[in-house]
Amino acid sequence: MTAPEPFGARLAAAVGTRGPFCAGIDPHAGLLEAWGLADDVAGLERFALGAAEALAPECAVVKPQSAFFERFGSRGVAVLERVVSTCREAGALVLLDVKRGDIGSTSQAYADAYLDPASPLACDALTVSPYLGLGSLEPFVATAARHGAGVFVLALTSNPEGPEVQHARTTAGAHAGGTVAGAVLAHLRALNAGARPLGSHGAVVGATIDATQEDLDVHGPLLAPGFGAQGGTVDDLRRVFGPAVRHVLPTSSREVLGHGPDPAALREACRRANDALAVLR
Ligand SMILES: O=c1ccn([C@@H]2O[C@H](COP(=O)(O)O)[C@@H](O)[C@H]2O)c(=O)[nH]1
Numbered sequence: 001m002t003a004p005e006p007f008g009a010r011l012a013a014a015v016g017t018r019g020p021f022c023a024g025i026d027p028h029a030g031l032l033e034a035w036g037l038a039d040d041v042a043g044l045e046r047f048a049l050g051a052a053e054a055l056a057p058e059c060a061v062v063k064p065q066s067a068f069f070e071r072f073g074s075r076g077v078a079v080l081e082r083v084v085s086t087c088r089e090a091g092a093l094v095l096l097d098v099k100r101g102d103i104g105s106t107s108q109a110y111a112d113a114y115l116d117p118a119s120p121l122a123c124d125a126l127t128v129s130p131y132l133g134l135g136s137l138e139p140f141v142a143t144a145a146r147h148g149a150g151v152f153v154l155a156l157t158s159n160p161e162g163p164e165v166q167h168a169r170t171t172a173g174a175h176a177g178g179t180v181a182g183a184v185l186a187h188l189r190a191l192n193a194g195a196r197p198l199g200s201h202g203a204v205v206g207a208t209i210d211a212t213q214e215d216l217d218v219h220g221p222l223l224a225p226g227f228g229a230q231g232g233t234v235d236d237l238r239r240v241f242g243p244a245v246r247h248v249l250p251t252s253s254r255e256v257l258g259h260g261p262d263p264a265a266l267r268e269a270c271r272r273a274n275d276a277l278a279v280l281r
Contacts, residue, residue, distance in 0.1 A: 024253025158206025
């Protein structure tokens with residue numbers, strides 16, 4: 001059996017063709033209302049599939065936020081499954097923002113749910129939380145490698161509460177003495193070593209964070225939420241990421257979705273974002 005093409009290589013090719021902008025699909029109640037839809041499963045379906053059909057042919061990566069589907073229970077998750085398949089059929093990679101992480105045996109079940117192609121919710125990559133320890137992420141890393149998928153680990157998140165945990169000093173493990181975020185970044189750098197053209201293990205680093213002393217170049221993708229509605233700009237991306245900006249996937253949900261429901265306006269918003277980001281590469 002031939003090995004699947006690694007996520008990092010698939011991502012590099014997709015970004016080379018379509019640009020780095022990652023469109024988020026976050027069906028907020030307020031956005032459903034703005035699109036003239038009810039805040040129920042039928043409204044969710046119209047909104048999320050409409051966004052997927054308009055945005056996925058334009059973007060290298062689409063990032064559905066699982067929480068907004070889960071709030072409708074199993075019928076919401078069924079809509080998420082259709083969003084994932086719609087986006088992948090349109091040639092976009094799907095990064096599911098679900099921020100999982102648990103003890104190893106449970107992480108294996110999460111990894112199977114989101115990364116095994118046999119699962120109804122199989123995606124190209126997912127977000128995970130490292131706060132049960134870097135070793136606890138191993139099932140995600142191994143399962144992703146088996147299936148040519150990617151893993152994005154929270155490092156320096158875009159929310160203002162992040163630093164109290166992420167800037168704390170760790171006293172245990174291979175990176176003792178450094179910050180928690182620094183340990184996450186170093187772990188990813190080690191996982192990505194030697195990968196060509198780019199590793200499959202990404203970091204989540206907000207476009208809104210203060211200047212950091214951490215080395216953000218993990219030789220893998222850097223998902224940058226906070227671009228758009230949270231205030232992050234192209235200048236912030238340059239300021240925060242420095243030379244590593246070439247590996248950044250800036251992502252925005254509310255800002256781009258606010259242009260709907262007109263599919264042409266959604267597509268245009270995605271094109272404009274990619275045009276504005278071209279100066280960074
Ligand atoms: O540090 C993080 C990690 C993830 N997110 C997620 O990204 C989107 C942002 O939505 P906007 O509407 O563009 O603000 C959302 O799904 C968050 O859960 C983040 O914001 N920050």
